[in-house]
Amino acid sequence: MNTPLRPPALISLGLALCLASATTHAQMGGMGGMGGGMGGGRGGGAGPGGESAASPRGEGFVSPAARLNQFADQLVTLRLRLQLEGAQNAAWNTFQRKAGDWAADVFRSRYANTEETALQALERRANDAHRRQTLLDALLGSARQLDELLRPEQRSQFDQQLPALLP
Numbered sequence: 661m662n663t664p665l666r667p668p669a670l671i672s673l674g675l676a677l678c679l680a681s682a683t684t685h686a687q688m689g690g691m692g693g694m695g696g697g698m699g700g701g702r703g704g705g706a707g708p709g710g711e712s713a714a715s716p717r718g719e720g721f722v723s724p725a726a727r728l729n730q731f732a733d734q735l736v737t738l739r740l741r742l743q744l745e746g747a748q749n750a751a752w753n754t755f756q757r758k759a760g761d762w763a764a765d766v767f768r769s770r771y772a773n774t775e776e777t778a779l780q781a782l783e784r785r786a787n788d789a790h791r792r793q794t795l796l797d798a799l800l801g802s803a804r805q806l807d808e809l810l811r812p813e814q815r816s817q818f819d820q821q822l823p824a825l826l827p
Contacts, residue, residue, distance in 0.1 A: 728763055731759075738817075739752055742814045748814075755805070758801075759799055759802075759826075761795050762799045763826075
């Protein structure tokens, strides 16, 4: 026999459906398509440089700030897995700050002004590359300092997980 749903039951059902939808969205790559993660499912349908062929402001657009927040969350997860101690924490803080600076520049430059001439676009890209090289050099230096302080089991985790996190 069917019984009508009462208002609290309807609210519970609605919340359950919302949670199921959010979980499905996350599993299907809510950060940019199938495959999820920082790469956003790069591959088929990608334009030059691995970017989506769709307009960065179109459907599925994820702001640079949102991508940076996801990257920061992934670094926090890695830090917890490493179970850092003592001096390792200071080295990690420096590494995390440098990684955030570099990632912010990468994410920001992907959504640059499309209303520019060809020469302006090339000049912007050259400037981006120089700036990013400086940031990457600083990130590499901080990663080396951290790596020297890691125990072998921590280094193994770091080596396995960090490359997949980098944009």
